Amino acid sequence: MKVIEEFIQKESASGILLIFATILALLLSNTFMSPLYESLLHIPVEIRVGSLRLDKSLYHWVNDGLMAIFFLLIGLEVKREILEGHLSSLRQIALPGIAAIGGMLVPALIYLMFNQNHPVAANGWAIPTATDIAFALGILSLLGKRVPVSLKIFLMALAIIDDLGAIIIIAIFYTTDLSTLSIAIAMASLAVLIALNMLGVTKKAAYFIIGTVLWVSVLKSGVHATLAGVALAFTIPLNGKDENKQPISPLKDIEHNLHFWVAFLILPLFAFVNAGVDFTEISLKQMSGPVPLGIMLGLFVGKQLGVFGFSWIAIKLKLAKLPEGSNWLQLYGVSVLTGIGFTMSLFIVSLAFEDDYIFQYTDKLAILVGSFMSGVIGYLVLKKNQNTSKIP
Numbered sequence: 001m002k003v004i005e006e007f008i009q010k011e012s013a014s015g016i017l018l019i020f021a022t023i024l025a026l027l028l029s030n031t032f033m034s035p036l037y038e039s040l041l042h043i044p045v046e047i048r049v050g051s052l053r054l055d056k057s058l059y060h061w062v063n064d065g066l067m068a069i070f071f072l073l074i075g076l077e078v079k080r081e082i083l084e085g086h087l088s089s090l091r092q093i094a095l096p097g098i099a100a101i102g103g104m105l106v107p108a109l110i111y112l113m114f115n116q117n118h119p120v121a122a123n124g125w126a127i128p129t130a131t132d133i134a135f136a137l138g139i140l141s142l143l144g145k146r147v148p149v150s151l152k153i154f155l156m157a158l159a160i161i162d163d164l165g166a167i168i169i170i171a172i173f174y175t176t177d178l179s180t181l182s183i184a185i186a187m188a189s190l191a192v193l194i195a196l197n198m199l200g201v202t203k204k205a206a207y208f209i210i211g212t213v214l215w216v217s218v219l220k221s222g223v224h225a226t227l228a229g230v231a232l233a234f235t236i237p238l239n240g241k242d243e244n245k246q247p248i249s250p251l252k253d254i255e256h257n258l259h260f261w262v263a264f265l266i267l268p269l270f271a272f273v274n275a276g277v278d279f280t281e282i283s284l285k286q287m288s289g290p291v292p293l294g295i296m297l298g299l300f301v302g303k304q305l306g307v308f309g310f311s312w313i314a315i316k317l318k319l320a321k322l323p324e325g326s327n328w329l330q331l332y333g334v335s336v337l338t339g340i341g342f343t344m345s346l347f348i349v350s351l352a353f354e355d356d357y358i359f360q361y362t363d364k365l366a367i368l369v370g371s372f373m374s375g376v377i378g379y380l381v382l383k384k385n386q387n388t389s390k391i392p
Contacts, residue, residue: 013138013263013264014134014138014262014263014264014267014268015132015134015135015136015137015138015139015141016138017263017264017267017268018132018134018135018138018267018268018271018342018343019135019138020268021268021269021271021272021275022271022272022275022342022368024272025037025271025272025273025274025275025276026275026276026277026279028276029276029277029278030278030279030280034278037276040058041057041058041059041273041276042057042058042059043057043058044056044057045057045058045061054216054219058273059273059274062269062270062273062274063270063273063274063347063350064219064224064225064226065225066266066269066270067226067229067266067270067347068215068225068226068228068229069229069258069261069262069266070226070229070262070266070267070270071167071226071227071229071230071233072211072229072230072232072233072254072258073229073233073255073258073259073262074160074163074164074167074229074230074233075167075229075230075231075232075233075234076233076236076251076254076255076258077160077163077255078160078163078164078233079233079234079236079238079251080238080251080252080255081157081160083238084238086153086156086157087157087160087161092157093157093161094314094319094320095154095311095314095315095320095321095323096154096157096158096161097157097161098310098311098313098314098319098320099154099158099306099307099308099310099311099314099335100158100161100162100165100307101306101310102305102306102307102309102310102311103129103131103158103162103302103303103306103307103310103335103338104129104162104165104306105306106302106303106305106306106309107128107129107298107299107302107303107306108125108126108128108129108298108302109302110128110294110297110298110301110302111124111125111127111128111294111295111297111298111302112125112294113294114290114291114293114294114297115290115291115294118290120353120358121290121291121294121359123352123353124291124294124295124348124349124352124353124363126166126169126173126174126348126352127295127298127341127345127348127349127352127363127367128294128295128297128298128299128302128303128341128345128370129162129165129166129169129298129341130162130163130166130341130343130344130345130348131158131159131162131303131338131339131340131341131344132159132340132341132342132343132344132345132371133155133156133159133160133163134263134267134343135340135342135343135371135375136155136159136337136338136340136375136378137152137155137156139337139340139375139378139379140152140155140334140337140382142379143379143382143383146382146383146385147326147330147334147382148323148324148325148326148330149325150323150324150325150326151323151326151330151331151334153323154323154331154334155334155337155338158307158338159338162338162344163344166344166348167227167230169348170224170226170227170348170351171223171224171227174224174348174351174352175222175223175224178221178222178223179220179221179222182217182218182220182221182222183217183221183222183223185213185217186214186217186218186221186223186228189210189211189213189214189217190214190231190235192210193207193210193211193214193231193232193235194235196210196235197235197236197237200237200240200241201237201240202237202240202241202242202248202250204236204250204253204254207232207235207236207250211228211232214228214231214232215228215229215232218231224351226347233251236250236251236254237249237250237251238250238251238252267343270343270346270347271342271343271346274346274347274350274364275346275364275368277361277364277365277368278361279365281360281361282360282361282362282365286360286362287362287365287366287369289359289362291359291362291363291366292359292362292363292365292366292369293366295345295363295366295367295370296366296369296370296373297370298370299339299340299341299345299367299370299371299373299374300339300370300373300374300377301339302339303335303336303338303339303341303374304332304335304336304338304339304374307334307335307338308331308332308335311331311335312328327385329381329385330382330385332381333378333379333381333382333385334378334382335378336374336377336378336381337374337375337378337379337382338374339370339371339373339374339378340371340374340375340378341367341370341371342367342368342371345367345371346364346367349363349364349367
């Protein structure tokens with residue numbers, strides 16, 4: 001329980017920092033500082049080793065480089081939860097697993113209802129399927145003991161499964177033309193990592209060195225580079241022994257050490273470079289277009305319908321139980337909070353629409369609006385909870 005409390009505290013604090021980073025980006029992009037903000041995002045950063053050259057803007061280094069570390073952390077969390085945590089048994093995974101499926105399926109269908117006849121726009125179907133765990137837990141932390149720990153665990157598990165779903169979606173649907181040579185190098189690197197695991201190697205440096213080769217090759221392959229972080233995470237051993245034959249956990253050590261940097265540097269920096277939307281160029285008419293409507297309704301309506309609806313069905317069919325100490329209204333309030341897509345939704349936008357200006361940034365603003373509405377309404381529902389244990 002102490003580990004869970006520490007996790008929630010870090011995620012909650014990160015959520016608050018994300019809010020400040022977002023507000024700062026919006027202020028800069030909507031004032032006389034806008035040119036400075038744009039030039040900052042496009043500062044060229046180059047790394048060259050022999051004939052290998054990585055030349056990207058600051059914006060792309062954050063999205064392709066630092067976010068790979070974020071996905072490494074997600075992969076570590078998923079592996080640990082599956083092996084010994086809240087996803088390690090069918091009983092534990094049933095409710096959040098079924099809820100997560102609903103929370104991805106319904107928003108995607110709502111988005112496609114508005115955009116099915118537009119091939120480019122339809123490519124963004126996955127945008128409203130994500131949940132931002134940092135923001136959601138940040139709001140739950142404001143409610144204190146009004147929300148039982150069982151519901152916080154439910155939200156954590158759901159968000160982890162959500163992230164796993166996003167990883168699969170990115171791997172399958174958001175890849176470009178593939179480089180055979182780079183893919184071959186990536187597969188060889190992955191094979192070495194798996195061999196290190198099977199041989200019982202616990203030296204973290206070995207995994208990071210080969211992992212760096214894996215990341216560069218995946219970056220050059222056409223598959224999104226962040227997936228290298230997940231692949232690396234799955235090869236790092238959960239348990240092992242050091243040179244003195246003492247039990248250690250390389251996975252937990254790396255997860256613990258990364259959590260601070262991801263929560264308080266990488267995610268806020270990601271929010272800062274991705275959330276800057278110029279409101280002055282967006283009209284209400286533009287926001288009523290199929291793409292922003294699909295995103296806003298997918299996040300605010302689709303997520304709560306999918307998560308709560310599928311949870312209700314699972315509980316009524318006795319496939320799962322209502323989280324201990326909670327009631328239906330609290331479960332609904334948490335379901336609304338899952339509509340806070342933010343980080344992962346903004347990330348998927350950058351993959352779905354390679355031209356950042358293709359929809360005049362209405363897609364990003366729609367994510368902010370849908371996430372804001374979900375956060376506010378979810379908070380109010382949970383705050384006004386009167387311990388109603390039945391629904392019609």
